[in-house]
Amino acid sequence: MNQKQFLETIHPFKDKVFRLAKRLLVSREEAEDASQELFFKLWKNREKFEAYKNVEAFAMTMTKNYCLDRLKSKQAGNLKLVHSNYLEKGPGLDKEMEVKDSVSLVHDLIDQLPEQQRIIIQMRDVEQYEFEEIGKVLGLKPTAIRVALSRARKKIKEQLIKQHSYGVS
Amino acid sequence: MESVKKIDSLLKKYFEGETDLREEAQLKKYFSSDLVDSKHKQYTPLFSYFSNNEKEQLSNAIKLPKAKSQRFKWMSIAASFALMASVYVGYSIKQENEIKDAFSQTQMALDFLSGNMNKGNQAFAQLDKFKQTTEIIYNQKNK
Amino acid sequence: MLFLAAPFLSQAQDAFDKFEDIDEVTTVVVSKSMFKLMSSFNSDTDPETQEYMEMIKTIDGLRVYITDNQDIAREMKEVATKYIKSSKLTELMRVTDKDANVKIYVKQGRDEDHVKELLMFVSDKEDKQTVLMSLMGDIDLNKVALLTEKMNLPTGGNIEIQ
Numbered sequence: 001m002n003q004k005q006f007l008e009t010i011h012p013f014k015d016k017v018f019r020l021a022k023r024l025l026v027s028r029e030e031a032e033d034a035s036q037e038l039f040f041k042l043w044k045n046r047e048k049f050e051a052y053k054n055v056e057a058f059a060m061t062m063t064k065n066y067c068l069d070r071l072k073s074k075q076a077g078n079l080k081l082v083h084s085n086y087l088e089k090g091p092g093l094d095k096e097m098e099v100k101d102s103v104s105l106v107h108d109l110i111d112q113l114p115e116q117q118r119i120i121i122q123m124r125d126v127e128q129y130e131f132e133e134i135g136k137v138l139g140l141k142p143t144a145i146r147v148a149l150s151r152a153r154k155k156i157k158e159q160l161i162k163q164h165s166y167g168v169s
Numbered sequence: 170m171e172s173v174k175k176i177d178s179l180l181k182k183y184f185e186g187e188t189d190l191r192e193e194a195q196l197k198k199y200f201s202s203d204l205v206d207s208k209h210k211q212y213t214p215l216f217s218y219f220s221n222n223e224k225e226q227l228s229n230a231i232k233l234p235k236a237k238s239q240r241f242k243w244m245s246i247a248a249s250f251a252l253m254a255s256v257y258v259g260y261s262i263k264q265e266n267e268i269k270d271a272f273s274q275t276q277m278a279l280d281f282l283s284g285n286m287n288k289g290n291q292a293f294a295q296l297d298k299f300k301q302t303t304e305i306i307y308n309q310k311n312k
Numbered sequence: 313m314l315f316l317a318a319p320f321l322s323q324a325q326d327a328f329d330k331f332e333d334i335d336e337v338t339t340v341v342v343s344k345s346m347f348k349l350m351s352s353f354n355s356d357t358d359p360e361t362q363e364y365m366e367m368i369k370t371i372d373g374l375r376v377y378i379t380d381n382q383d384i385a386r387e388m389k390e391v392a393t394k395y396i397k398s399s400k401l402t403e404l405m406r407v408t409d410k411d412a413n414v415k416i417y418v419k420q421g422r423d424e425d426h427v428k429e430l431l432m433f434v435s436d437k438e439d440k441q442t443v444l445m446s447l448m449g450d451i452d453l454n455k456v457a458l459l460t461e462k463m464n465l466p467t468g469g470n471i472e473i474q
Contacts, residue, residue, distance in 0.1 A: 003233050010231075018227045032229060039231045102214035103221070125219045128190055150186035156215060157184055164211035268349050271342045275350070276364050278340065278376055278445060282432055283460035285414045286453070288407050 001046050009049070010042065013056045016127050017063050023122040024067035026111055034070065038063055054136075061137045064119055071115065105163065109156050117152035124149055173206050180212070327395045328388075328444065331377045336384055340376040347371050347449075363459065371449040378443050385435070385442035392433050392444060401431055404453075412436045418453075427451050 001009075010017075017038055022031035042059060052058045110121055119138065123129045124145075131142035138145070179196055182188045188196070199205065200216035332339040351369045379385055395401075401417035404427075408414070412434055419429040430451060434443040 006233070007231065014231065015226045019225050022225070032227065035227055036229070036232065040234065043233050103218050106214050106218040125193070128193075130190070146186035148186075150184060153184050153186065157212070160211050160215060264349070268346070268353055271346045272350055272353070272364070272368070274340050274376075275342055275368060275371070275374055278374055278447075279364065279367060279456065280460055281443070282416075282430070282445060282447070283456050283458075285407070285432065285434065286405070286416065286457045287461050288409070288414065 001049070003043075006043055006046055009055060010039065010059065013059055014039070016056075017059055019126060020060060020063050020119065020122055021067050023110070023118055023126075024064075024115060025070060030070075034063075034067060038066055041066075054133075057133060057136050060123070064137055068115060102163065106156065106160075109159050110152075113152050113155065117148055117155075120145060120149050121152050121156075173209075176206070176209060180209070327391060328375060328377060328446065331379075331384070331388060331391075331444075334379075334384060336379050336381040338376075338378040340374070342374040344372045347373070363455075367451075367455060367459070370451050371447060373446070373448040375446040376443065377445075378441060380439075380441055382440065388442060388444050389433065392431065396431065399429070401429065404430075411438060421450055425452050425454055427453060 014035070018031055018035045021034040021038070022028060025031050025034060038059070041062065048058075049055050110118060113121065116138065120134060123134045123137070124131075131145045134140075134145050135142050140148075176196070176199055179188065179192055182192065183196060197216050197220050200209070200213050201220055205213055331337045332341070347368060351365065377388060379388065396417050399419065401419050404416040404418045406413070406415040415433045417431045417433075418427040420426075421428040428448065428450065430445075430447040430453075432443070432445040432447075434441075434445075436442070
């Protein structure tokens, strides 16, 4: 497989890889770096493509693993600190909330979710993968995926209702 | 467009994680329209977000480890050809020279042999006696 | 001991091989493959060169051994004598004059005019040079003689290898 063929192969899902990386790593810059790393790795492993029926699933799994590792090696504390601003402060929420528009609020809400739920929301609601596909990437059964998905969506729902009741449009 | 009731039940399903992709698409469509019921309005950001987020893309082109190794491969192949060509040319020239040398040496050897044979031939005219064997060979010349 | 003296050496090439490595011996060897190359070589068409080219086409191998050293010369003579016997070469001619002793031996070829093999042994009295030459092929002796006859070269003389 030459480079041209490789790029053609990964073209359909290269942005999905990026978006998942960004979902997990939050920063666009980091996500770009991670994506580059991942494609590099994929290129090195291109012989394995034959063995994988679904290169996309393989790529997404790699992305998940890579990003989760990155998160672990970072000061996990740091990340949580940033987001706990939203979660812990109850009524104080409205101050920060007022500044942001509601759509980017949703973005932040999702980013605050535990990693696994984040991945599932990203893969289902944004990328529209089937539960079986998501299950392959996470190593979970579709029923477990649904449960986690439900939890995640409900959490967002709660925040949105709260938000709405504060009268922010 | 779906009825409010229908949307209600879809939403319920949605938060239970029970909707399929087609139903989720329906919800997205509803929430992007102008006909969102007031009681549903709080969810608009969610579904708008999902509709838009798909569009986020990598800004930079993917860089793969370039043909530095490939370049090297081609260079070394080109070098090999150049080397082979020069060896061939060198060899051809050498061969040609060797052939020329061999030719002149052969020429000299033959001349030497020939001279010595003729020595006998010349002497022959002066000799009374001569070897039987020589007569057989040189017979025709003397005629 | 036995195999050293044994006449498995049917070719002149093998019998005289040992002289090649001796410092005081000048050796010229032109192999069969070289003869092939030469005959396919497109040379200019001057008639003189053409004559040699024609000759070359009939030769398979040439060996010349030249020495000034008397001891080696003696040994060469011994080896030559042995070889002539074992290969059953016959004497074509020999000439002795004030300059040199020349002996030529041959093995007859396909007819009276042709020889398969030729061995020439020359001892130059004046310069104390000894030459041993071996030719193999399908050689027309008349043609060999003709090479120099016409040109009226001074006969014999020393052979110089450049």
